[in-house]
Amino acid sequence: MSVSIGAGSVFAETPLSQAVNSVMGSPYKYAGTTEKGFDCSGYTSYIFSKYFDTKLPHTSKGQALEGTWVDKKDLRPGDLVFFDTNGKKIGTDISHVGIYVGNGEFYHSATNKGITVTKLSESYYANRYVTARRVLSDEQYDQLMTDSNP
Helix, strand or coil: CCCCEEECCEEECCHHHHHHHCCCCCCECCCCEECCEECHHHHHHHHHHHHHCCCCCCCHHHHCCCCEECCHHHCCCCCEEEECCCCCCCCCCCCEEEEEEECCEEEEEECCCEEEEEECCCHHHHCCEEEEEECCCHHHHHHHCCCCCC
8 A cells, every 4th residue: 555645636746655655564573673674663763764864762652752742633744643552541651653644644563564554533543542743844844745756
């Protein structure tokens, strides 16, 4: 599956869509940080470092301290979305992270699927959503959303 990110009905191949699609199919690997296998924060760290020159910690909790808080209704492509998947007291911990790509979807490394795209509205994730962070500046955002195929 490949996603193009766009505004309205005009879809373009952007640096963000190229980045998140670049390792589609890579398997899940605990503590993984390479195309041979990623855990969730290894995937987000890899994408942001390689494609956007932005260093992130290699833990979802650490990444949740980066950038600025974003209300769920104000998410834009490139924002990090965080979940509590520990199953204890839902909403009290951060244990999973993904990259929001627009249209209510995010890319992440799922333990049973590897790199995949999922709807935020999918009940498992909707019930475990905790917060979001914006780690890219407005200038970086404008660059990552620019059509790379003029």
